[in-house]
Structures are given as C-alpha cells and as structure tokens.
Amino acid sequence: MSFSIVVFQGPSASGKSTLQARLGVPKIVTWTSRQPRAGEQDGVDYHFATREQIELMFRQGLMLEMSEYRNNLYGTSISSIEDAGKDGQVRSTVMDAPGAKLVKDKWGDRVLLIGVLADREQLAKRLFDRKVSIAEQEQRLLSYDQEKSALSACDLIIHNSEGQLRTAEKVIDFIREGITHATRP
Ligand SMILES: Nc1nc2c(ncn2[C@@H]2O[C@H](COP(=O)(O)OP(=O)(O)O)[C@@H](O)[C@H]2O)c(=O)[nH]1
Numbered sequence: 001m002s003f004s005i006v007v008f009q010g011p012s013a014s015g016k017s018t019l020q021a022r023l024g025v026p027k028i029v030t031w032t033s034r035q036p037r038a039g040e041q042d043g044v045d046y047h048f049a050t051r052e053q054i055e056l057m058f059r060q061g062l063m064l065e066m067s068e069y070r071n072n073l074y075g076t077s078i079s080s081i082e083d084a085g086k087d088g089q090v091r092s093t094v095m096d097a098p099g100a101k102l103v104k105d106k107w108g109d110r111v112l113l114i115g116v117l118a119d120r121e122q123l124a125k126r127l128f129d130r131k132v133s134i135a136e137q138e139q140r141l142l143s144y145d146q147e148k149s150a151l152s153a154c155d156l157i158i159h160n161s162e163g164q165l166r167t168a169e170k171v172i173d174f175i176r177e178g179i180t181h182a183t184r185p
C-alpha cells in the first residue's frame, strides 16, 4: 500500500508550506479559530470557525486532536484523515509535532512524515522579513527547540536553510514522482 497522507512538521518558518505547495497534492483542510489572513479562503486554507465550534466538535468526538497555538485553536477532523486516499488521491497537511505524532501513531505506514528544518538564525530573519511583531517572533522561536527535537519521529528530514531550497524542492519532486508512480493503476 502506498502513502495516502503526507504530513509536514517542523519549526515555524522552516518552509513547510512552501514545500507542501511544491508537492502539489490536495490539502487536508484543518480547523482554526484564528482570523483568516488576506487571500485565505474558508474551506480551502482552513475551515475557519469559532473557538466554541471547534471545542464542541472535539467533545462530540469528531476531532482527532485539538491544539492551542498563539491563543488560537487548531484541529484536524478524524473524517478528513480517514477519507484521505479513498479516491486514490494522496493528500498533505502541515501540523505541529504533537498533532503529527498522533496521525503517525494511528495511521502508521499510510503516513509519510516529513520534517523540515532550517537554522534558527535564518528562521528569525524570515519571520522578521514577514514583518511579524517582535513578540510574535519570540513566541514562534520559543517552540523552535521543541519542534527541532521532535523531528526524530519523522520518516525523513529535509534541510531548508538559505541556499538549500532548490535541493529541498528536488527532494519533494522525487517524492511526488514516487507517490504518483505507486498509486498509478
Ligand atoms: N496540531 C495541529 N496543528 C495545526 C493544525 N492546522 C495547522 N496547524 C499548525 O498550526 C500552526 C500555525 O499555523 P498558521 O496559523 O497557519 O500560521 P503559520 O505559523 O504561519 O503557518 C502551524 O505550525 C501549523 O502546522 C491542526 O489541525 N492541528
């Protein structure tokens, strides 16, 4: 059986979304209580909901997990993971380390867990370039060490510091080719 879900994990600004976009398979849309950013669409980037709605879904047993990040709730519905791959289409998602671990523990070798890592100094610069406030930069970098040490649970780790993006993209192209090949009838 081939992979049906690719999960990206790693520190904030390491390049998870960039590499997820490069992989180019449909995303598993997760839930968040944070406000949509400019250009983000409901049901495409996230299911945007209130904190209360997400908590209710969790209590109803519909959520695999729920996680608090920078004062917002994030969560993945069980059905979105279970349904992945049913149509023969691999799906991808970006998760924090605890969420990624749950998916890997529960769905095992259906899941390809990719860790993305870049130097701490470069992440600080990327966050600065993104015009993130100093307080938010500090908060995001606080989780750097935790996310970095959790990478040991990954099936593979892609290094994505300055100058490594082209190679990282080639690795992703290689993975896409492998996945597509394996799911071809
Ligand atoms: N555990 C968990 N983490 C999620 C989920 N959806 C998104 N995240 C993580 O939430 C964090 C914040 O994402 P976001 O608000 O889009 O901001 P970003 O830091 O710019 O990517 C990222 O580390 C995502 O990987 C989810 O369903 N569960």
Ligand SMILES: Nc1ncnc2c1ncn2[C@@H]1O[C@H](COP(=O)(O)OP(=O)(O)O)[C@@H](O)[C@H]1O
Pocket (backbone or CB within 6 Å): 010, 011, 012, 013, 014, 015, 016, 017, 018, 019, 126, 130, 160, 161, 162, 163, 164, 165
């Ligand atoms: N290897 C790289 N070198 C320089 N900048 C990069 C590299 N990879 C990604 N970036 C940039 O860093 C920023 C954060 O990347 P993003 O994919 O949004 O990270 P994450 O999803 O992990 O938070 C983006 O502006 C992206 O274009």
